[in-house]
Amino acid sequence: MIDLKLLQKDFEGMSAKLTRKGVSAELLTTLKEKFESLRVAKQEFETLQAAQNAMSKEFGVYKREGKDISELKAKVDANKIKVADAVEVQRERQEELETIAMAVPNMPDDSVPDGKDEEDNIELKKVLTPKEFDFTPKEHWELAEQNGWIDFERGVKLATSRFSVSFGMGARLERALINFMLDFNRERGFEEVSVPALVNRQALEGTGQLPKFEDDLYKMDGQELFLIPTAEVPVTNLYQDEILATDELPKRMTAYTSCFRKEAGAAGRDTRGMIRQHQFHKVELVAITTPDTSEIMFEQMVSCASDILTALKLPHRLVNLCTGDLGFGAAHTTDIEVWLPGQDQYREISSISNTRDFQARRAKIRYKNGKKNEFVHTLNGSSLAVGRTLVAIMENNQNEDGSIDIPEVLKPYLGM
């Protein structure tokens, strides 16, 4: 959530930043007014409640001393009605404010380029040069089927479209990749955690998926539980509503989970193959830091993900997402795109974001800065999307006969 106090203090500054994310100045003005009117309502309630408390105390004294209470009772009864009204007003205003405030995205950093969509993202650097093929490289679904690694039809039979099944070496490679990534992350100082794949509404509000993006989530029938779209949700929310000691920070965690997305807005995109599935494996990095160290952590997380690709000898590039492509909660994001020779283009395989205090404010994750409690910074990033990594291995390591070379670093994980 954006800082509503800051909005009061520096309306111009915040409005300039949020306009770049398509938030209108009118909405922000409304928000500012609602915040102020909530403050007034709170004060009114507190004044009335203070009177009520004082009179109730007096009531006790009267009773003990055996005085006549009828006059006091009349006063207190009258005030009680006022208190009830004030509570109602306050609740209404609170709700109005939250409805608006929870749907406002994070402020983009100044370093985020303006832009409409991924076309406007800025390439930061390339790592490893794509290999020249002396034949036309195939796309991964062709290779996957030829090698018997992935069965797209049977996935659809079991569930619906955008589900697939891995067999044999395909399945083993997925498992090897997950283990390799988790080990790699652990060596970089990220503690492995294993978390629930179902979370409640509060968790999703904490990280920003709700209330705005409910359409893309799978919800349990008749229960306020959702399948996680990313491990970022359970892992970040581990510390929801907690005040962490400074020496506990930074918290660095890595988790492997399945992720579930309806892909409601992606009809027709990537319908073939396993680029865009409703269920996919992902190894995630999450960090919780003090505000002054979050950018250092960000660089470490980007390096971690990029170095995994380098270890797998997969060419990739880093791009700085533009305002139009930036996610709801992110202040800035670096995407890592892996080279897919079959598709003859770079495709997203990881996304690393610093949300600064945006999620911390929603999830109430704070730390003790001396005597004061302050919001932490939270960061998240994939390292990596497992299915897409497998796709990249297939396409980059293919031979003319369709066979695929196994990356050296994975061989120990495959007993080779």
Next chain:
RNA sequence: GGACAGCUGGCCGAGUGGUCGAAGGCGCUCGCCUGGAACGCGAGUAUAGGGCAACCUAUCUAGGGUUCGAAUCCCUAGCUGUCCA
């Protein structure tokens, strides 16, 4: 699935309608004591919000209710434990 018991501050634990934001203990912080430490002694020690000082509001698992007034009574949910299926 059924029955019962419980959920209080960092931890343990007292508290069954008003003087309880909460005794006592442990822990922690500071001071005294000491060559240094332990022991002992003294003081302090929840969180959030508003004024940003006095002070006020909220919080004893969560949500609702009764009452002038709730940690304390009632209802619902969650969790934990014990027993029975």
